[in-house]
Amino acid sequence: MRAIEHYVSGKALIGASGRHGDVYNPNTGAVQAQVALANAREIDAAVQSAAKAFPGWAATNPQRRARVMFAFKQLVEKNMDELAHLLSSEHGKVIADSKGDIQRGLEVIEFACGIPHALKGEYTEGAGPGIDVYSMRQPLGVVAGITPFNFPAMIPMWMFGVAIATGNTFVLKPSEKDPSVPVRLAELMMEAGAPEGVLNVAHGDKEAVDAIIAHPEIKAISFVGSSDIAHYIYSHGTANGKRVQAMGGAKNHGIVLPDADLDQVVKDLVGAAYGSAGERCMALPVVVPVGKKTADDLRERLIPEIEKLKVGISTDADAQYGPVVSLAHKRKVEDYIGLGAKEGAELVRDGRGFKLQGYEEGFFVGPTLFDKVSTEMRTYKEEIFGPVLQIMRAENFEEALALPSQHQYGNGVAIFTRNGRAAREFAQRVNVGMVGINVPIPVPVAYHTFGGWKRSAFGDTNQHGMEGVKFYTKVKTVTARWPEGDVGDQSFVIPTMR
CATH class of the missing domain: 3.40.605.10 (Aldehyde Dehydrogenase; Chain A, domain 1)
Structure with a gap:
């Protein structure tokens, strides 16, 4: 070996x-x-x-x-x-x-x-x-x-x-x-x-x-x-x-305002939530649609996109994501999925028990979707670090702003909108270290700096x-001085710049 x-x-x-x-x-x-x-x-x-x-x-x-x-x-x-x-x-x-x-x-x-x-x-x-x-x-x-x-x-x-x-x-x-x-x-x-x-x-x-x-x-x-x-x-x-x-750690939120381009949002969310099997501190595992219509429309469009995801081995060029890193981590993610259902969230798509033909012993977890998640749930408070997306509905902008601002983690956040004023206000007020405006994974370029807030x-x-x-x-x-001629008397006072 x-x-x-x-x-x-x-x-x-x-x-x-x-x-x-x-x-x-x-x-x-x-x-x-x-x-x-x-x-x-x-x-x-x-x-x-x-x-x-x-x-x-x-x-x-x-x-x-x-x-x-x-x-x-x-x-x-x-x-x-x-x-x-x-x-x-x-x-x-x-x-x-x-x-x-x-x-x-x-x-x-x-x-x-x-x-x-x-x-x-x-x-x-x-x-x-x-x-x-x-x-x-x-x-x-x-x-x-x-x-x-x-x-x-x-x-x-x-x-x-x-x-x-x-x-x-x-x-x-x-x-x-x-x-x-x-x-x-x-x-x-x-x-x-x-x-x-x-x-x-x-x-x-x-x-x-x-x-x-x-x-x-x-x-x-x-x-x-x-x-x-x-x-x-x-x-x-x-x-x-x-x-x-x-x-x-992190629990990054994606805020979706009613005027957002939902087709683009869905594409961004699927990649940000499920890419790399969700094992990214800058993944987007929580989406916060503002208003019931926005939430219902987003959910309706998300489900078929999630169902089209191809989970495969690492060398499969057509696969969107592969296995998680270990059997212990697979079990941890699946335990969180079970906990979320037990806590009362609606389990829309369940990725537990996913098996890939020919690779049945691999550490695969299928794409999972929850709806109607609430702030008191452990699955919301804690980092799952797997291919799990949670929908958390907000009534208005202020409620949506408060969710990432009050969470124990403050790594990254994204807002999806066509409204420049709303985006600017959100970026200024949100209590999070890195903000994306219509950018789902706001990892800064190398000549800027990477870092979150809070825990x-x-x-x-x-x-x-x-x-x-x-x-x-x-x-x-x-501090340098090059005097001309002989050195004067010893000074015992702190030098000043008079």
Whole structure:
């Protein structure tokens, strides 16, 4: 059976902890590989590798670091098919979705290619008599990323692309459910010209996470995952003196006003709710039609579109989505479907018990639709993370606005309307971090920034864009004076700029 090892100092590091995890093929339900799970000693080996590489990499000028990013981008594009098939075989996404995962990560790498401009400081000439003041951004040192299973290419690149370009060295702890693509990305980074130790991959579970949190040489941690774990990493990481950005869960709403183009809304909803089997923190699992007529019309149009969805194996080019990542997650999603029916929501389409001929042991969940969902239901309050769409009816604009604003999560939201004034007011007032106007999945482009509010994010800095540059650098400010002639008497007062 294939063994997936750690990747440290530009080569495989054979796991010595004695612990391994199974890596499944979600299409068949079969174990296809075993991944080494790191202990504190192996995390330390990755950190020491990064620490050794840091001084030389930090001293490399930004333009040369950018050239490595350019070369890495080209190598990822050259190996796109290999990476997409590898990703799909462990995650379950269809190939087209896997390529999208990789491409969205590459967009952050493209942003990182312009890092010389992003690292320019500020300069004030003549701040005082003969005194100039300037600032510079410098890397932190060894930083770490802990990434989820649902985007094993995109989210690691979101993190290490900006971190490495700004002069840091990186330790990545990817999900143990689909670990192969992160290792392959690290290999390509070395092939692109990054020195050994600049990007290291250590696999693991909570033991590895706790070792990262506790390690004194790790200066910052970036995390994406569930809210409970995000809060755990944020609170313990900051208690250990680290910078932490920790992105959590979501329950994104799509508000549909009566004037919306329902044909387009239905297409957008089906893709946003069921694409990637709903395993996206920016999926759209709740739709809020405003008014009874809007709700009834939307439901009537949704049902045939849902019934046309093709669920298939990852390599089926005609499939809209594939299996979920694991048997445990399949059972969790199906338990939520049962709970929703028990809570009193109308189960319009039930995806439980879905079987694909020839792949009966695969982790498939059929498309599910609920109507008449209410705020007190657990299935509304909690993140299901599966191919489940809930219709939650609102009487008016204010009621629809309140639903995402008052929810515990505040990652993303969308509004569908032809009314520019209503859309503008909604975008200004809604208590959510990312807003789409007639855009169902409002993930910002790479040179903007990604981050939610409330229990969807912990920390003061968002992912990628200039927020990412700020997170992975510290500002040093220099006040300089070059006096003429002899140095005068010693001054014992704080300097001023009179």
